[in-house]
Amino acid sequence: MSAEESGPYLNVGNRLIRRDAAERLTGHTTYAEDIRLPGVLYGVLVPSLVAAGRLRGINVDRAVALDGVVKVLTAKDVTDRCYGNYVKDQPIFARDRVRFVGEPVAMVAATSLAIARRAAGLVEVDIEATTPVVDPREALTSAEVLVHDRDTNVIEDVHISRGDVDAVFDTAHAVVHTEIESHRAHQAYLEPRAVTAAPAPGGFSLIMSTQQPFGVRAQLAELFDLPTGTIEVRVPAIGGGFGGKLHLLFAPQAAAMTLATGRPVQIVCSRAEDMTTGNPRENSIVRMSSAVDESGRILARRCDVVLDAGAYAMDTPVLTSMAAFYATGPYRIDALDIRGRAVYTNTCPTGSFRGPSGPQMVYAAEAQIEDIAQQLGLDPAEVRRRNFIGEGDRGPTGELITLRGTTDECMRVVESRLQRWRQADVAPGDHRRRGYGLACAWWSTLGTPSAATVELHEDGTATLSSGGTEIGTGAISTALPSMVAEELGLRPDRVILKSGGTRDAPYDSGSRGSRTMFATGNAAVLAARAVAEQIRNEASRLLEVDPADLVLREGRVEVKGAPETGMTIAEVSASAHLHSGPVVATGRYRAELAPVEGSELQGARFLRLGEPTFHCHGVEIALDEETGRVDVLNFVAVHDVGRVVNPVGARGQVEGGVVQGIGYALTENLKTNDQGVIVNGNFHDYRLPTIADVPPNIETVFIETNHSHTGPFGAKGLGEPPVILPAAAIGSALRDVLGVQPYQLPLDADRVVLTIAERDSHPVPGPPGSTARPPEPEVEK
Amino acid sequence: MTTHMTLRVNGSDHDIAVEPDTLLLDALRYECGLTSAKLGCGTGDCGACTVTVDGEAVNSCLMYVLECEGHSVETVEGVTASGIGAVVAEEFVKADAVQCGFCSPGIIMSTCALLARTEPGAATDEDIKEALAGNLCRCTGYLPILDAVRRASGAPR
Numbered sequence: 034m035s036a037e038e039s040g041p042y043l044n045v046g047n048r049l050i051r052r053d054a055a056e057r058l059t060g061h062t063t064y065a066e067d068i069r070l071p072g073v074l075y076g077v078l079v080p081s082l083v084a085a086g087r088l089r090g091i092n093v094d095r096a097v098a099l100d101g102v103v104k105v106l107t108a109k110d111v112t113d114r115c116y117g118n119y120v121k122d123q124p125i126f127a128r129d130r131v132r133f134v135g136e137p138v139a140m141v142a143a144t145s146l147a148i149a150r151r152a153a154g155l156v157e158v159d160i161e162a163t164t165p166v167v168d169p170r171e172a173l174t175s176a177e178v179l180v181h182d183r184d185t186n187v188i189e190d191v192h193i194s195r196g197d198v199d200a201v202f203d204t205a206h207a208v209v210h211t212e213i214e215s216h217r218a219h220q221a222y223l224e225p226r227a228v229t230a231a232p233a234p235g236g237f238s239l240i241m242s243t244q245q246p247f248g249v250r251a252q253l254a255e256l257f258d259l260p261t262g263t264i265e266v267r268v269p270a271i272g273g274g275f276g277g278k279l280h281l282l283f284a285p286q287a288a289a290m291t292l293a294t295g296r297p298v299q300i301v302c303s304r305a306e307d308m309t310t311g312n313p314r315e316n317s318i319v320r321m322s323s324a325v326d327e328s329g330r331i332l333a334r335r336c337d338v339v340l341d342a343g344a345y346a347m348d349t350p351v352l353t354s355m356a357a358f359y360a361t362g363p364y365r366i367d368a369l370d371i372r373g374r375a376v377y378t379n380t381c382p383t384g385s386f387r388g389p390s391g392p393q394m395v396y397a398a399e400a401q402i403e404d405i406a407q408q409l410g411l412d413p414a415e416v417r418r419r420n421f422i423g424e425g426d427r428g429p430t431g432e433l434i435t436l437r438g439t440t441d442e443c444m445r446v447v448e449s450r451l452q453r454w455r456q457a458d459v460a461p462g463d464h465r466r467r468g469y470g471l472a473c474a475w476w477s478t479l480g481t482p483s484a485a486t487v488e489l490h491e492d493g494t495a496t497l498s499s500g501g502t503e504i505g506t507g508a509i510s511t512a513l514p515s516m517v518a519e520e521l522g523l524r525p526d527r528v529i530l531k532s533g534g535t536r537d538a539p540y541d542s543g544s545r546g547s548r549t550m551f552a553t554g555n556a557a558v559l560a561a562r563a564v565a566e567q568i569r570n571e572a573s574r575l576l577e578v579d580p581a582d583l584v585l586r587e588g589r590v591e592v593k594g595a596p597e598t599g600m601t602i603a604e605v606s607a608s609a610h611l612h613s614g615p616v617v618a619t620g621r622y623r624a625e626l627a628p629v630e631g632s633e634l635q636g637a638r639f640l641r642l643g644e645p646t647f648h649c650h651g652v653e654i655a656l657d658e659e660t661g662r663v664d665v666l667n668f669v670a671v672h673d674v675g676r677v678v679n680p681v682g683a684r685g686q687v688e689g690g691v692v693q694g695i696g697y698a699l700t701e702n703l704k705t706n707d708q709g710v711i712v713n714g715n716f717h718d719y720r721l722p723t724i725a726d727v728p729p730n731i732e733t734v735f736i737e738t739n740h741s742h743t744g745p746f747g748a749k750g751l752g753e754p755p756v757i758l759p760a761a762a763i764g765s766a767l768r769d770v771l772g773v774q775p776y777q778l779p780l781d782a783d784r785v786v787l788t789i790a791e792r793d794s795h796p797v798p799g800p801p802g803s804t805a806r807p808p809e810p811e812v813e814k
Numbered sequence: 815m816t817t818h819m820t821l822r823v824n825g826s827d828h829d830i831a832v833e834p835d836t837l838l839l840d841a842l843r844y845e846c847g848l849t850s851a852k853l854g855c856g857t858g859d860c861g862a863c864t865v866t867v868d869g870e871a872v873n874s875c876l877m878y879v880l881e882c883e884g885h886s887v888e889t890v891e892g893v894t895a896s897g898i899g900a901v902v903a904e905e906f907v908k909a910d911a912v913q914c915g916f917c918s919p920g921i922i923m924s925t926c927a928l929l930a931r932t933e934p935g936a937a938t939d940e941d942i943k944e945a946l947a948g949n950l951c952r953c954t955g956y957l958p959i960l961d962a963v964r965r966a967s968g969a970p971r
Contacts, residue, residue, distance in 0.1 A: 057915030060850020272916030505914030692955035716859035
């Protein structure tokens, strides 16, 4: 153990070394696929090859006849209950109809993967293809092509309204319209989705690469009509998730096969399967109008967002609400008419991706700010400044903002960097044009439930049992034990972590929504505080002092102001075990649901930010106008996420998020053709940033003067925000160079060249780049 | 068509039964029990399966194991046990150059192959980027990896 690992007693806010780093780097960490249970069968799914059609029949005879095939399952062999996080619309295997290319229609289990693959190819699927609907605009209005047996493809329709929008628009100084379209992007975690099911008394167990084992357990219990406790979900190390491993993946199919065969069954996706059946970030259309006064103050906003859900709802219902919520950006707008809709299409279902609905909503809201500034001849930073939301204001749903708004502080740091970059010399011979841009945002920290148990042992060491999922950030493996240690006055290495599934810990709602450090952390801290109280009570008895006069520090229980009077925590714990009972407590946490006032909310599922986080990113780009290629030269990311518990881990979240955001902005684009086929579902054609693509410098700055009132040690969530801003910042930088910015993502070379061509073919009156496109009709109401 | 072969991995000989189309990656994982090399894509695009054969980095998902008879294969379990590989791993820990860790073994192997062909301190940022351009990482944003490799390159060997 290194000296740094044993560390100082006071560790929160200091550089923490990842506890699990060495094991991961030397190849000794176990991921789901690495575990092959004795007697395991290999499961391979038979996909639909068409996007829409009637399933006339499936002939499995040739597959079953193959030596080594143990079982073939189709819809008729399994329950007809459906599953889904919000809408239960997804069958285990397609029944009567197929709805997207890649939808499982059958599954083969065999004694080897090669046999299972061969057998899957022998399953004869008879589908009468029908016309698919793949375009969300068409799906929105179509009454002929309906993806499900419902009278509309619209599955979610959310309204947020506040104030008298019509009156404000009628009398406003100006109305500014912005419309953007965004693309699909895949989470592209390096570990393809994997699950192994195995028989267990009364039910089954899973070894699964999942971000929320308790959610998986609950949904499978309902799907298979089993008591929750008969299902165990074990989570080994996860090779990345980014939202893509929140849903059930192929757990229902693996579990169904285990229940049918009584044997362990493993399904590991190939990269192609993973990318064509996963839940990528949805494509969307955002139309936004603002009524503004002469100074650029936004008096009212209308917004209409349409998300493409794909063939099944998955997380889209809540993402629709999030999209609607984030239509204001980090700005105070007192009159709102926001509509969010999601539509089914015959395409791969979309879903959560780190910062869901974030990148396109930030892009839209920030492009709108720039459009307002351009139309009024104002400085966009000044327009932002005049509109920032802050403490005492109410957000779109009427939630009272209880923290100081710090977007302006974040933006001032970014502006200072942009100014410095503008003054730097360009290398001789570099003909590329420089652009400078910024974007602002706010975001939530999900406060969904968590429990955690802390037990202090007789020797003064402790065990933290958490159902939280270590997704790779270090929040569970490293930060949580450190926070518990700090509460107990122990060195971090004295706190042992037990986590990784449903068996060894109480409920936790998963690694998502930037919540782990905050909500799982709060549960752990609450448990630690209760344990500390038990220790103080025991020491109070032994030392004959008031428990309130005792502190736990540096492994001892000491009398305040008289540190020489005290005992070791080990001595007190041993005594408690003999005299008052084991030293153990469970902390439970759920963020308080603050009232929302003054808005009319219809169908909204996402109402609160909790304590908002505030953000600003700035970028310097080099644009080759001939080719349309954009290179990111410099990047600065400024975040107010309250107290930073682990600076080095936090920086890692920001840098990784920024690079994902740059990928989303410039090169990543999961394309579906008009037949509903994903045409680039592999790592060759889907272009992820490589080490050769990243900017030489990403500066990370934390504004740490705005601690959370409720987070552990003043912390708020950080995981998602870094990914939501880069596209908007790059869009702003393109406008800086070109006078216009693209209104369609991604900002790849083709799009940039088209934008330049469009600008040059539609010369507009007024100052350079005064508006980017002809006036648009107002948003439909 | 099962044949028997001897696969030399991390200095030890493994007598294994393989098919003509058994991939080096599968042989390492399922015949030799060394699971550090990962199947990330199966098409040579992500580098999670990187190991070295006679010191050179290869995508083990694209190589038949029978091609490796008589050659020396190394995986991250072997190279990080001592020497420069251990230094590389330590620099990755210090730089916080690992998050989910799924890509890490491959990245360490590409790094070790680079360092084996360059003098201490000689690898430029361009060399490092070229050596690691075939290894995708979705978590870190690469900057700490670059930093760790620079430091490891400068370390005495």
